[in-house]
Amino acid sequence: MSDRKLAFLYSPEIEGLSYPPDCPFKTQRASLTRQRLKSFGLLGGEGCVEVASRMASLAELEKFHTARYLQELQRVAGGDLTVEGFHMGLGGLDTPVFKDMFECGAWACGAGLVAADLLLEGRADIAFNLLGGFHHAMPERAAGFCFLNDMVLACMKLADAGKRVLYLDVDAHHGDGVQTAFYQRKDVMTISLHETGRTLFPWGGFENEIGEGPGRGYNVNVPLPPETYDEAFMTAFDSVAVPLVEFFRPDVMVLELGMDMLAGDPLTHLRLTNNVVVEVIERLLRFNHPLLVAGGGGYHVENTVRGWALAWRTCCGGDEECDFGLGMGGVMLASTEWAGGLRDRALAVTTEQRQAVEPELQATIKNITNNVFRLHDIQTGSGQGVTTPGRAG
Helix, strand or coil: CCCCCEEEEECHHHHHCCCCCCCCCCCHHHHHHHHHHHHCCCCCCCCEEEEECCCCCHHHHCCCCCHHHHHHHHHHHCCCCCHHHHHCCCCECCECCCCCHHHHHHHHHHHHHHHHHHHHCCCCCEEEECCCCCCCCECCECECCECCCHHHHHHHHHHHCCCCEEEEECCCCCCHHHHHHHCCCCCEEEEEEEECCCCCCCCCCCCCCCCCHHHCCCEEEEEECCCCCHHHHHHHHHHHHHHHHHHHCCCEEEEECCHHHECCCCCCCCCECCHHHHHHHHHHHHCCCCEEEECCCCCCHHHHHHHHHHHHHHHHCCCCCCCCCCCCCCCEEECCEECCCCCCCCCCCCHHHHHHHHHHHHHHHHHHHHHHHHHHCCEEECCEEECCCCCCC
């Protein structure tokens, strides 16, 4: 185990909150991950503690959302969907009306704010808010199962405390709500690796969306072709995200760790295994900055739980040789499922897959280095970023 202080945000009140039974989004994923971690002895010991969450107040939610929207959201949760609420995105296929819709979001946002406080106060080096990751919610509009944006509020809290915030999003869906919030700011750099908007909601997040005004060059998108596999994803991560983190030199990092990037997710088209989770976490840990990890998408529940548990174990400094499956069977079930274990098996990559993914992804990386790296005078070579002296301004 490492000497890092880890905090897992949880409160029993969330157990009674749920999206409609027929909705692909399952709030139970966070609790299931907690149960898995406790069964492995990775939660509750020294340095790996559970911290109580809370609901965000209306005043806290109004830091990003409008009072009019919050009032409407509460009204709709009470069963009164008006035309105004419908125009705010409420009542759609991916924004269903249900009694817990406001409370689910308020608990997620409150947990994110508690996590930010833990990092600011030095009570945790890494804080996990698997209740959160609602990166699509806009100031006055719901979308993509997201009603309130905990990611924006957590980043704002950190930035308001004078911290330079690096927001990294690896959910298969582009974090458009977070992009909107910080598009004209340079104290929060946003980097999103996601399935291209040509094939997946919210149909944006292209590499030419790089910020405006003071924020120009501080919003970076890496759209990934369908069928992107581990090696290609990590090439993009190492070519784009790592040099930008080195350049920006953040005080704190926020990671949206949506597991809908994994092969087998019913709503997306990437072909990643959860081995990239280990690779991403390990790279971020090398920077030795406080880290807030949030949940996000993930519509294959078991794959999502295993991926999040693997992320926590990696932060704990878990033994890479131990898959926690040896004592529980460890039997391969399907392409990405192992009974009891955490690590996915490697997936074979076909020649056709490489030919479909590599040229498009290399063109994307080239566009980013030309359009974003040039603005920051970041030189590249051998896949590594070489930055100009001094802290990014």
